[in-house]
Amino acid sequence: MKRLAILSDIHLDVNQFDDQYEQILIQTLQEQRITDIHLAGDISNDFERLSKPFLARLSQDFTVSYNLGNHDMLSMDESAITANDFQIRTIGQKKLLSFAGWYDYSFCPDISIEQNLRTKNTFWFDRKITRDVDDITVTNRILTKLDAVLTRMIPTDKANLIVAMHFVPHPSFVMTHPKFIKFNAFLGSDKFHALFVKHGIKDVVFGHNHRSYDRVIDSVHYQAKPLGYKREWLLVSDYFKAYPAYQSLNSYNLHKRYNLVKKTKEFDAYLLTHFSEELKKSLVIFDVQI
Secondary structure (H helix, E strand, O other), X not given: XXXXXXXXXXXXXXXXXXXXXXXXXXXXXXXXXXXXXXXXXXXXXXXXXXXXXXXXXXXXXXXXXXXXXXXXXXXXXXXXXXXXXXXXXXXXXXXXXEOOOOXXXXXXXXXXXXXXXXXXXXXXXXXXXXXXXXXXXHHHHHHHHHHHHHHHOOHHHHHOXXXXXXXXXXXXXXXXXXXXXXXXXXXXOOHHHHHHHHOOOOEEEOOOOOOOEEEEEOOEEEEEXXXXXXXXXHHHXXXXXXXXXXXXXXXOOHHHHHHHHOOOHHHHHHHHHHHHHHHHHOOXXXXXXX
């Protein structure tokens, strides 16, 4: 029996993921009897200097693979991005197909392309990434490649296929808060879902939105359990519950309270003590027959 874990949005640099956190990750994976680990994007903002050495260290204990997220693409040219896409691994009786994905603004159909571009170039991280063509063309090119890859696969391989991607493949998983709806344009495309249905794909794992989902749509089982940024961890809410004195802070906003305590030794010690619990909630695990 092999045990595959898929983990996304670890954000090594933003989360100040030092040796202590890394050792807890390794120990947690070992305790969970993981043999294979796949990182489904947003490993860090510096793929060469941070992500690659991290992946190499993980590979000393596990069979490791990855696909890119948008943060990983920073400073990459188009050829490097493409070279990391559409990898297929055999894990026991399963196949793992991984690719990043992209977005075509289809999750914001009522907003013009021009307005979406203004929003992206003003606020969104991807303004720092250079693609060789516009977003809609990039997405269509990836969809064409995905369709071709799935078409070439024999039926038994597709029946035993797990897909790992970074971007969001269905509108059910977009942001609903009015403040953030405009950013849905950059989350993904529902055209990915259409291809998964067309080819009878049953298991898809994704990330990017920093929200957890476990839902079956049109016979496709979607799972997302991204680790996300420290301030978003369930541990932060747990910390304020464990230390009621912080409830009296003059703020009901969790992120503002986080900013007040994030540099305290007490808070950092709490996160390290309980980090394994957060990790376990962020692993999508598949038991695979050999």
